[in-house]
Amino acid sequence: MLRASERATREGSSIEEEIVTTVSMKICSSALEPLAERYLAGKRIVLQWLYEHKTTSLKEVHNASYEVLREKFGLKSKLAQDCYRDAVATYKSWSKNPKKGRFPILRNVSLWLTPKASYTVDFNTMTAKILGEEVKIVGYPHNLDQYKDFKVKEARLVKRGDDWYLNITMKKKVQVEKQVKGLMAVDINMDFITLGNESKVIEIPTRLDDSAHYKKLAENLQKKYPKRWRENKRILNRISRFHIKARNIVRDFAKKVGKWVVDEARRLGANYIVLEDLNKMISHVKGLKKSYREKLYLMQYRRVQQWVEWEAKKHGLNVIYVKPAYSSTTCPKCGEKMVESGYRMLKCVKCGFEDHRDYIAVMNLCARGSLTLLSAPQMRDVITNR
Ligand SMILES: [Zn+2]
Structure with a gap:
């Protein structure tokens, strides 16, 4: 558009x-x-x-x-x-x-x-x-x-x-500045949204569990009154209130993330926001039977990306999508495979580089973003030598 x-x-x-x-x-x-x-x-x-x-x-x-x-x-x-x-x-x-x-x-x-x-x-x-x-x-x-x-x-x-x-x-x-001043990646997973680049990374805990809690309450009511809940107005009302609450939590959270991303990008001097292109994954998962927590995660994923993109564009920032594959298990220093070395920690099997998995994901996304920008023909004349 x-x-x-x-x-x-x-x-x-x-x-x-x-x-x-x-x-x-x-x-x-x-x-x-x-x-x-x-x-x-x-x-x-x-x-x-x-x-x-x-x-x-x-x-x-x-x-x-x-x-x-x-x-x-x-x-x-x-x-x-x-x-x-x-x-x-x-x-x-x-x-x-x-x-x-x-x-x-x-x-x-x-x-x-x-x-x-x-x-x-x-x-x-x-x-x-x-x-x-x-x-x-x-x-x-x-x-x-x-x-x-x-x-x-x-x-x-x-x-x-x-x-x-x-x-x-x-x-x-x-007015959108096309010359790359800096990149900032946004990594979204179940429990945290991680944003930043090599110089700084911040983590925002998601509100998925709060949201899942209300979904669960709605489900419990349906289980408790398996026959009656459809006909009983009062039960139906309570169920729909829980669903709305669950949805609003995700929505409000996504909006906040959108604003945070813009603030943080300003602080870091980044004018390119890098997001994972997870459309394929989402359409793949859609057909599978998944728990409500996973369904909520996908909903959250989409919402967060939409709000990040909207807020970024409103503030004259660029948004690029990169392939997500292996972004959280590849070594950002040498490209080798990384293995778990502790709670949410990863270590490279080749060069020994070790860090927090979300930090690694952000670094890899930024690297991929740079590569994408460098290889885009229309960008060649505006990209600085980095
Ligand atoms: Zn390595």
């Missing part, structure tokens, strides 16, 4: 990148219903026209549909434009899909809105104005203030069940 919007405005070794996110707000407004119906009906007509004429030229679509959308469907000028642009986007994604399938019939209510022209949002008063209608925001992410310096872009107004949501695309430009 970030790569695609990378700009070629390179100033020296610094690049302007755009970070994009979607913020979902639950809103309260029934006045939008009739308008949404007209929009949808109009979009269906435009889609049909596109299907018959096999063109995606916006000029042609405009000429064919703009007046119809305004007069027959009563859409204001900007919304009429959004409507046919929306139809073109839907048509394009359908026609580009090799499997195609049946032509989209648009069951879901979803409107494309241009900021200022079709909607405005005020985060201070938690109100929005959509197509002239004042609407109240009744639900929003609790960490909204992190988007304070983001720009509000196009939004989608969608209806799910009886609820209305305004999904706002938000963007921010960040």
